[in-house]
Amino acid sequence: MARNLISIELRAALAAWIAMLKERVEQFGRQGTLAIWAIRPIFDLAIAALVYAGGAKDLVPYIVVAMTANSLVWNSIFWVGEILDREREKGTLLSLFLAPCSRLSWLLGFAASGIVETSIAALTVGVAGVLLFDVSFNPNFLTLAVILPAFIASLIGIGLIMSGLGLITKHANELSNVVFPILLILGGAYYPVNQLPEVPRLLAHLLPLGYGFQALSDATLHHASLGDVSDSLLPLIGFAIVLPIIGALLFRALEHAVRRSGELELY
Amino acid sequence: MNGRPSKQPILATAGIAPGRFTNQSTWELFSISLAICTATARSYVMRRSAYLVDIIRSPMYPAFYFLTILLAYHVAGRTVVDGYQTLGYLLVGTIGVILWQSNLWASGYAIEQERREGTINSLFLTPASRAAVVSGYALGSVFFTILPNTLVIGALALLMHVQRNVSDPLAVIIAVLALCAATYALGFALAGVFVLSRRANLLANFLQSPIYLLSGMIVPISSLPGPMRCLAEIFPLSAGMHALRQALLAGASLGDIAGDLTRLISLSAVLLVFGLVMLRKVERVAKNGAELDFD
Numbered sequence: 001m002a003r004n005l006i007s008i009e010l011r012a013a014l015a016a017w018i019a020m021l022k023e024r025v026e027q028f029g030r031q032g033t034l035a036i037w038a039i040r041p042i043f044d045l046a047i048a049a050l051v052y053a054g055g056a057k058d059l060v061p062y063i064v065v066a067m068t069a070n071s072l073v074w075n076s077i078f079w080v081g082e083i084l085d086r087e088r089e090k091g092t093l094l095s096l097f098l099a100p101c102s103r104l105s106w107l108l109g110f111a112a113s114g115i116v117e118t119s120i121a122a123l124t125v126g127v128a129g130v131l132l133f134d135v136s137f138n139p140n141f142l143t144l145a146v147i148l149p150a151f152i153a154s155l156i157g158i159g160l161i162m163s164g165l166g167l168i169t170k171h172a173n174e175l176s177n178v179v180f181p182i183l184l185i186l187g188g189a190y191y192p193v194n195q196l197p198e199v200p201r202l203l204a205h206l207l208p209l210g211y212g213f214q215a216l217s218d219a220t221l222h223h224a225s226l227g228d229v230s231d232s233l234l235p236l237i238g239f240a241i242v243l244p245i246i247g248a249l250l251f252r253a254l255e256h257a258v259r260r261s262g263e264l265e266l267y
Numbered sequence: 268m269n270g271r272p273s274k275q276p277i278l279a280t281a282g283i284a285p286g287r288f289t290n291q292s293t294w295e296l297f298s299i300s301l302a303i304c305t306a307t308a309r310s311y312v313m314r315r316s317a318y319l320v321d322i323i324r325s326p327m328y329p330a331f332y333f334l335t336i337l338l339a340y341h342v343a344g345r346t347v348v349d350g351y352q353t354l355g356y357l358l359v360g361t362i363g364v365i366l367w368q369s370n371l372w373a374s375g376y377a378i379e380q381e382r383r384e385g386t387i388n389s390l391f392l393t394p395a396s397r398a399a400v401v402s403g404y405a406l407g408s409v410f411f412t413i414l415p416n417t418l419v420i421g422a423l424a425l426l427m428h429v430q431r432n433v434s435d436p437l438a439v440i441i442a443v444l445a446l447c448a449a450t451y452a453l454g455f456a457l458a459g460v461f462v463l464s465r466r467a468n469l470l471a472n473f474l475q476s477p478i479y480l481l482s483g484m485i486v487p488i489s490s491l492p493g494p495m496r497c498l499a500e501i502f503p504l505s506a507g508m509h510a511l512r513q514a515l516l517a518g519a520s521l522g523d524i525a526g527d528l529t530r531l532i533s534l535s536a537v538l539l540v541f542g543l544v545m546l547r548k549v550e551r552v553a554k555n556g557a558e559l560d561f562d
Contacts, residue, residue, distance in 0.1 A: 056344055
């Protein structure tokens, strides 16, 4: 019975993933949409690199890795966080909630479809780093195999929290635009958070992003082992466990609240 | 039966007497355009302030972006940028960011906003000046975006003790006004382009950072690689940023920044003409039956 239930959930997630992926690929085919998505982060990278070009040039490789990983953060906030609001705009949200499977299955399926633009954007930033700023990578794949899932799990948690809050605020994109600048300043995409002044550094350590960017940077650029990145990895794993749980619980609570008030499809 | 409908039935459908807009003096046309502009501005502000999250969001991005880049310069160990104190350099840059962002998402996005809300066909049925509607969005953004952002950035400047060196306040005022006009002109030029592209949101998102680079808002133009530097030199906003920095941070007089202002105003005029041409094109496309309300 339990096996059957898991199978239903997995199939629902797969179906949601394929359906949304088809929609995304169809959109990306139009008028160079994907190309525009891919090129955009290069300009952010260029701005950061030019800031460091007149000072701490040795930080440019870190920026390249952090901005590559920041594509995942962008996806978590602007794609995952806005999924339900987009469905509400399309008028399909109620049908989704009536589907005989858990919310989490189709939500994760939809979330995973953001992989296309995230991968392309990440790849573009990485290649731009090599071609424009002579960054050389020396990755430790074993370490990356541990860091990356932990980082993604943390972001899934953040995405779930954003999805739930988007249901309540009813303007998920506006909410994303409130949250993203906070993650930009405290996340560490533009600088290692350890080098910040005391107050922002302490605040930055309340988020998983700085740990994730630092660990990914060390593992990708300096072939760091699991032991080498333990200072960043251990807190990151903590976030990877706690945030998805908080996200799922909060999403469930907010979803119930919205349904009880009868505002699921209201703007 | 397959001919295009004439203008008279369209005006009648919109409840407007034929000839109302054809035999009027320039002053009457101006006052009608002004009324359309202010009504659009009022509607823009009311719609944007309907949700609390919209009101909170508006002044957040420029302030947080300013702080992010300021921290990046701090980590990079740079206290001076392009000859100016980093804080002052970035503060003026952030004024540019605010003006550019608000015009990009207001006047630039105006017609697209009508499309997204399903009112673009109604807009094209009315005899209202499209330029007045676009200007209305820009005026609305002055109240909804530019003023709150200016207050927040002004407060940050006071808290951080930004060093000013103003010898000619008139030069500062004219530089700010010219920069406002230039960002409006750029947004106006983009309004038609966005609708015709049918990818306005994507393009607007994409254009933000390249314009920061080309106008010297965040990093000096002198640090750009060769081809980009050449492009930046002729880009109108770069002249505006330079003029404002000189007037606000280097004690320049109106005469000192006259060259920059002339370049800024001339290029802005070109952008306005381009914008008018593009709006006419949008109108032609709409009248030819290409459903602009479709994705």
